[in-house]
Every structure is written in structure tokens, then in C-alpha cells.
Amino acid sequence: MQPRLDYTKTDRPLLQALYALNTAVDTCGLERSLLHLIKLRASQINGCSFCVDMHSHEARADGETEQRLYMVAAWKESPLFSERERAAFAWTEAVTRIAEGGVGDDVFAAARQQFSEDELSKLTIALGMINTWNRICVSFHVVHPVRDAAKAA
DSSP states (O other): OOOOOOGGGSOHHHHHHHHHHHHHHHTSSSOHHHHHHHHHHHHHHHTOHHHHHHHHHHHHHTTOOHHHHHHGGGGGGOTTSOHHHHHHHHHHHHHHTGGGTOOOHHHHHHHHHHSOHHHHHHHHHHHHHHHHHHHHHHHTTOOOOOSOHHHHO
16 A cells, blocks of 8 residues: 555644644543553544554553453453443444444443543544544555564565
């Protein structure tokens, strides 16, 4: 896959606003580990290799286990995640796939059992942010770094 264009060389004020929102999301008060997991799950759904690579790499650097990262795609069948994380994953999938039927009352109710109104708002904004990044990276074919060149061939 060849990159289509370098979005970082386009409208600087708009990009600066996007980066500022990204920083605000990363420091909003939600657990860093939870943010890594929901960003990874949304990026898997959207097929964004750049973001899957980045968020799994960042999660590992922050102490997340390999096994939990592998199981994000199969979170419903794995006992490795807390009820809060499960509610966040369900919310992530519903919000990311919102055009496929919206966010059901059952998903909202489960999320509200685990998250305050403020936290759920922050979680939803974080999902809007990662979905924006996914759309930028997928649309412009942003290529993830090859971390082990010997295995890439």
C-alpha cells in the first residue's frame, strides 16, 4: 500500500485543533489503560493498521499484557476484562458502528452502570477522536512503521 498524501502538511490550524483535542482526550481523566483498549478496538473495527499498531505499541509501553491485547478482538469470549472494560468495548462497538443501528438502550444501560455521565461523555468523545483518526489514516493510506524489518518481507 502506498500513501496517498501527507495530511500533516495540510491545513495547519485545523490540524492543531485536532491535536489539541487528542491531547485533551488523552488527559481527560479516564484510565489510560481503558483509553488504549477502546482506541485499539475501534481501530480494529475500522481496519486502520496504523492506529492498531500505534495503540497496541503504546499500551504495551504502559504495561498492558500481550495476552489482553491479543484478546481485544475477542473480548466477549475472554475472561481477561473487567465489567467496566466490557461495557466500554460494547459502547465502542456501538458508537463506531453507529450507522448499523445506533446505540441500543441495553448498551447504554450497561455503560451507565459502569460510567458516570461525565465519564460516558468523555468516553464518547474519545471514540469520536479515534474514529476521526481512523478515517484520516485509512482514507490517505497512512502506513504503520515496520518494527522488525527482517520479518516484514
